[in-house]
Structure formats: C-alpha cells, structure tokens
Amino acid sequence: MATINDVSRRAGVSRATVSRVIADNGYVSDEKRRLIEAAIAELGYRPNTMARGLRSNRSDIIGAVVVEVASPFYAQMVGGMQKGARAAGKSVLVASGYAVADDEAHAILELIDRSCDGLVLYLENPLRADVVEIIRKSRTPVIAIGGSECPVATARIHIDNFSGARDAMQLLLDNGHRDIAYLSGGLMYRDTHERLRGIGAALEAHGLGLDDIHVVHGDFSESFGFDATARLLGSGRATTAIFAGDDDVAAGSLLALKQAGRRIPEDVSLIGFDDNFHARHLTPGLTTVRQPVDEVGRMAAEMLSRILAGDISQPAETTVPTELIVRQSVGRPARQPRRKESIALAR
C-alpha cells in the first residue's frame, strides 16, 4: 500500500503539502495540487485512517449504542444515523446494549476506546458511574435519545411520547370507549411514564382519571400482549378497547383476541404504538402512533456532526412529534347493557 511518502516523492513535494491536499485545508498552488492528485491516482494511494486518527485525534466515526440492532425499531434508527452521518463524511459504529446496564457500559467503553468522535446513546439504564467519568474525561460529545437520564448528554432528542399517548387515548375516548385497558411497558422506562402522563391528560380532558382505566404493567413484548389480553378476557372484565404499549404488544394482544373469537374492532378496539413495519400487515390494520425513528436517527447524527464541526448553537433538547396513524383496529364500542352511561356518553 502506498503511503503519503510515496506520493510526495512521486509528486516531488513534501509530505506536508500532500497532507494539505488530502485534508483539503491550507494553501496549495494549483500546479502542485494537480501533480499531487495525479500521483495519488497513479499510485492508488488511500490515506491510512489509523495514522490520521492517531495524529489528529479524530476518527470520523460516530458511535451508537442502541438496545438491539437486530430489532426493526433500532435498526431503522441506525439506518437513519447512517444517512445523517454519511452526509457529513462519517461512519457509524453500532453496539447493542441489550437493555442491560453492564452491556450498555461495555458498549460505550468499546466505542470510546475506538476514539469515536461522538456518541449517540439510546440507553435503558442509568449510566454506570465509572462510565460517566470516562465519557467526561474523553470529552466526547453525546446525544441522548429517549430512554433514561443521561448526565453527560450534550444534547437530547426526545420523541413526544406524551402527545402520542394522549392522542391515542383521546381517539379511544372520542369513539366512546370507557372500558379501556392499557398494557403498559415497564416502569423503568422514561417512555412508559411519559405515555402514562399523556394518557392521564386525555382522560382528564374527558373528566376521567387513570383510575378509570385498567392499567397492566409488563414489558414491550408480544408475549406480554398475548398473556395480558388472555388474562383480561378470562377475568370477565368488560373491556371495549385495549391500548397496547407498543405494536409488538398489540400483535400479541390481537392474537389472543382472535383466539378468543373476538372481532376487532367490532367487539374490542385495539391501538398500538410505534408503527412498526408489521403494523399495517396485521388484520385488521393496526391503528397506532408513529414514532419517526429513522428521522430521529438522522437528526442525532446530523446534530453530532454539527457539534463536532464546532457549531455550538445547538438546542440542548429537541422533541420530535409523533403521529396518529388511523387504520382499522379502532371503532366504536358495541352497546353495553352493563354500563348505561357508556351509551349516554357516546355522542
């Protein structure tokens, strides 16, 4: 492999001048520039990223920690980051934190060790103290997305779970539902709390409170959706609508409803969260709340690039709106002999 030395010799200039051409900074006369470019082409020279990084202390790599790259949600986010990073001539190195504190710590350390210029962190656990220390020392800018608190974040991108959940709940209420179950994700997630607040706000607007619906806590998984729904149906509780913590939960819930012979939305309405790839492929199409995941990823990478370029005029906190996607899984509840007021309330 040709080195910068070979190029400089061939072009009859010093290494410094070649360096100026590659990095495209400093003054170089047109003549020498042409000579150098010719030499580069002839030799098939490619700058050595390691040597560059060692010397300049930059790697042009953005490190990203997500919960699990293999899952569509995060994969899309990473895809967005790649696009944003590419525009700035940077690459993305991803590590999965598997929502486990030590794995997350491990992932971050790995990225720091690789001299990532900046980090995008989607964590599910509070940062381990030693990791906080190391990030601080390394002076690496950090963009925190959603998830848990992050004391080292230079900026934060945050999906508007509050409004998303509020809109979803409002849709159910506006349709006349009053016997509603919310299959919530775990309380360790900030998302969960925010969504609960959003749900509370929607209920309040209808003169109700969280106590008036049935909240079940579990996790963001299909099996939770299935089990919780099966239990719900078995309990004999009147439920005309289910709000699932996310689309995976909704998929499980849907399966349980179908197995129990319930029609959707005639017997039970169902609404999800995320607008996963499969949401529209469920039958009926799942009404849900879209989180603009790819866009969030792109934004994170772009923000980081700007920060790295020395642009400090970054808002510390950005909120990205969600969008209600109406498909076929929500309808009006059937007349319910057991609760007269539900008819009265349904305009």
Place this chain on the structure above:
Amino acid sequence: MATINDVSRRAGVSRATVSRVIADNGYVSDEKRRLIEAAIAELGYRPNTMARGLRSNRSDIIGAVVVEVASPFYAQMVGGMQKGARAAGKSVLVASGYAVADDEAHAILELIDRSCDGLVLYLENPLRADVVEIIRKSRTPVIAIGGSECPVATARIHIDNFSGARDAMQLLLDNGHRDIAYLSGGLMYRDTHERLRGIGAALEAHGLGLDDIHVVHGDFSESFGFDATARLLGSGRATTAIFAGDDDVAAGSLLALKQAGRRIPEDVSLIGFDDNFHARHLTPGLTTVRQPVDEVGRMAAEMLSRILAGDISQPAETTVPTELIVRQSVGRPARQPRRKESIALAR
C-alpha cells in the same frame, strides 16, 4: 488521558512490559504484572486503539456490507454478526450498499480505509473491478454471503435457497395444487435463480416442469406482490396457489387476494419465503420458508475470526439449511371442474 508511558512510569517498568500485559502475550513476571495492573487501574488507563492499530496493523474491527441495515432481514443478520464478533473481542462496522453497485463499492472502500481486519459482504451487484483490486492489495479476508459472485471471497456462506424453494413447491404439489403462480424476485439475484432451480426440481419430481406453472418476475416488494396478484386475478387465469418470492411479496399478495374476496387457503393457497417477523401475524398465518439469517451473520463473524486467528482449515463454502414453516396459508385446492387430472393426481 493516561498513556502507556504514564503507566510504565508509575509501575516502574518499561513500556514494552506494559504492552505485554495489555496484549496478554510474552512473558511477564507475576510481580510486575500486579504492579502494572495496579497502575492501569489507578490511572484509569485505556489503550489507544488507533496507535495500536497503526503499529500492529490490526483494528479488531470486522466490516460488513449489507443491502440496508434498516431492513429487518439485514438487521437480524448484523445482530448475529455482532454476537459472533463479540465472542472474539471484535466489533462490527456496518455500511449499507443499498443494492447499488457504486454505493456498494463506496461502502467497501470505506471499510477497507478503516483498516477492517476482515469483511463480510452481502452484495447484490458484481464487485467493481477497482474494488476487487483494492481488496486484493489490502489482503483483507472476505466472507461472501449469498448474493452475487465475489471473486475475492476467502469463504462463502450460502443459504440453501434451492432446497427451501423445492420444499415449498413440493408442499404445494403434495397438497394437490397444479395451477400455481410464482411471483419471483428479479433475475439479477443469485437467490432468484437458485429458487427457480429448486422449484424446477420439485416440479420434475412430480413429472412437471417450470412451463407448467406461471412465473411472474418482479422484485422483492410488497407492491409487486399486490400488483402481480391483482393482475393474476383480473386475468381470469385459474390459480389455486401462489408462491411468493418472499414474505413481503406474500403480504402484498395476501392483501390483493383479500380485497378480491378470495379466502385463504380455501380459494387460494399462499406460501412465502424468509419467515419475516410479520409472517406469523398475517391472517391466516403465512406458511413460509425460514432463512436462519441471524445464524448466518454469527457464522460469518466467527469464520472470519477464525481465519484471522490463522486457522486456515475453513471450508471455502458453507451451506446453511432453510426450514419449511407450516402455518395456515396453504391447504388443498377446491375441486376444479376445468382440470380433471388435478383431482386424479392428488393422492
């Protein structure tokens, strides 16, 4: 940030000895080792990967090019690679090639420039000649997965599309179907050809040939599935079973069938390929062929690690089996007045 110099000074040894401890090679007395480890801990020393890489010409990074990280199929594959790489203490740097020759070339060059120790390539286009040259020169080992030819591959992992397609077609034939449409992916993919061969083999075993079914060429997309199926139905052609090129195509096909009021599998049977996440969530559950994508990713990373460790006893070519996943979308065709032999043949 502390350097190896700080550590050596603090421990009262030479840098070389510290290096031996970090890299865990060469002889170091227990006493000095203890001293060094203490110094490392006290200083919070972390080796600089760039310096290391520059000197040793290894990066412990595996580069991967897939079609598109954001898509669930490749995301899972990358997830598998991460797992395999992690076991060997390596990281995975992913780039997307978007199935565009120049993007693929660009992605590979980027990974090579980053001094990846090895590459895992899932490409959809023949390698550009200059890229072949550069990979050769860099002497980077390459694992090629599926897709197109790759003249620089050290080893090849290959999903058994032939058997998968053969099994799927056989299922249809065994169920008594004779009026079958195959909604194929593009002919530029090796996968497509192999599946066609598999289909041919199944047909042959039943005394038939490819001419006896209706093959439509398109791409691996939901919209192709929808359009092709709509056209099929509009043509008045008798079709009792549709074999979709992949599960996305199947999803589109299913939608078109439902919109046309066809019952699945009573009126038309449907089979897919991939076993995507949503395959089981379609209604009815989609019978399909599972490709063990994550496992392929893991294998690729492990193989590469072994090759990098100097283990040459690698089989040059590995084939990973597919698995027929039987759900509810395939059944026996209804009696067909138009073709008596289809009843006779169905044992």
Place this chain on the structure above:
DNA sequence: GTGAAAGCGCTAACAT
C-alpha cells in the same frame, strides 16, 4: 505557498 521537524501512542525486533 511550501518544507523541515517533531511527535501522536503504541508494538515488535532485538539485545540482554
């Protein structure tokens, strides 16, 4: 505008 010189932090011969 260009070159000379000095290292970035580490590893790998080689010597002891």
Place this chain on the structure above:
DNA sequence: ATGTTAGCGCTTTCAC
C-alpha cells in the same frame, strides 16, 4: 523476563 530502539503513517506548528 525485561528494557532499548526504531519506527507505523500521518498532521501540524513553525520557519522561510
């Protein structure tokens, strides 16, 4: 078993 030495390929003052 440990230290000495000589760079890996590049960038960046600092002169001129």
